[in-house]
Amino acid sequence: MTFRILPVAFLLAAPAAAQAFPVTVQSCDREITFEGAPERAVSNDVNLTEMMLALGLRDRMVGYTGVSGWKTLDERLRADVETLPELSPQYPGREVLLGANADFYFAGWNYGMNVGGEVTPDTLAPFGISVYELTESCTHVMEKPKASFEDLYSDIRNLGTIFGVAERAEALVADWHEDLVRQKDAAGNGARPLRVFVYDSGEDTPFTAGRFAMPTALIEAAGGVNVMDDLEKSWATVGWEEMIARDPEMILIVNYGEVTAAQxxxxxxxxxxxxxxIAVRENNFVTLDYVAATPGPRNIEAVGVLARAFAEAGE
Structure with missing residues (x-):
């Protein structure tokens, strides 16, 4: 299974009625209003860029940022963005966005923006650049429920509203929801959830996923439980003693960067x-690429990957 970008036939079909503007959406703890659809959008990171592409918004984009500095584009995404420039290999400075004459920035906290940093909704507003924040990342600036697929669905629906393609967004969410149900049904119900630890990076101390990070939702949908579910953070560093004490039965490795999943x-x-x-003793490992472990179109197929690994480990 591969993630779906809406087919050309759908995108070119006669629309029902043009979406009326202005529109208002919720972005973390802010309400933002758009008088019209953005025309010069920039997305940060591979997963957020794929959300834009999945909605057929490439022609509304002037580029993307924050990929090659840490990650490598796989064949799928490389083909999809070949007509778009990478404006910055890492987080963009304000001048990068101004230089591209951007009118919209799709990013998140620790996904292209830092709290109190140079590039935030407040610092970009005076220059006419609207910012929509990745829902998963809102935990850095407000209280929110733990990560779920509703985070992903909300982002797609809000982007659909912002760009005047709400019907496309609803069709995409419905498609993903059906696929997710199939993945869950295929996973079945084990006697108990498999205990899983997420290993992102780090040797002295591990960088892992807490209750507000997307892997928690992926693991639960696949029939497991994140052993760090009580960590009141999204992505964070913990001590190795925490992992050892919780004795995971499976370790999920996030694959990206210079240190390979095999390493x-x-x-x-x-x-x-x-x-x-247990996971080490029984050699129970599963790997997800970064783009599948963070919020985005590949989350659905990621559940299938995890469900199959959990089933094999439980045999």
Whole structure:
């Protein structure tokens, strides 16, 4: 299964009625109003860029940022963005967005923006650049429920409203929802949820996913439980003793950056401190690419990958 960008036939079909503007959407703890659809949008990171592409919004974009500095575009995404420039390999400075004459920035907290940093909704507003914030990242600026697929669906619906393609967004969400139900049905119901630890990076201390990060929702949909579900953060650093004490039965490795998933697995397998951890002892590892482990179109197929790995580990 692959994530779906709406087919050309759908995108070119005669629209029902043009969406009326102005429109107002919720972005974290802000309400933002658009008098018309943005025409010079910029997205940050691979997953957010894929959301824009999945909605057929490439012609509304002037570029993307925050990919090559940390990650490599896979064949799928490389083909989809070949007509778009990467404006900055990492987080863009304000001058990058102004230089592109951007009128919209789709980013998130720690996905292209830092709290109190140079690029925020407040700092861009005086220049006529509206910002929509990734819902998963809102935990950095407000209280929110733990991560769920509703975060993804809300982002797609809000982007659909902002760009005047609400019907496309609803069709995409309905399609993903059906696929997710199929993935859950295929996973079945085990006697109990498999205990899973998310290993993003780090050797001295691990960077992992807490209750507000998307892997928590992916793991639960696949029939498992994130052992760090009580960590009141999204992505954060913890001590190795935390992982060892919780004795995960499966370790989910996030694949990106200079250290490969194979190297991360070898580090865990070769370290005597982890020898008694069930997942290490039984060689129970599963890998998701960064673009599938963070909010975006590939989350649905990620559930299938996890469900199959959990089933095999439970046999």
């Amino acid at each position: 991360k697995r070898e580090f865990l397998m070769s370290n005597p401190a982890f020898a008694d951890v």
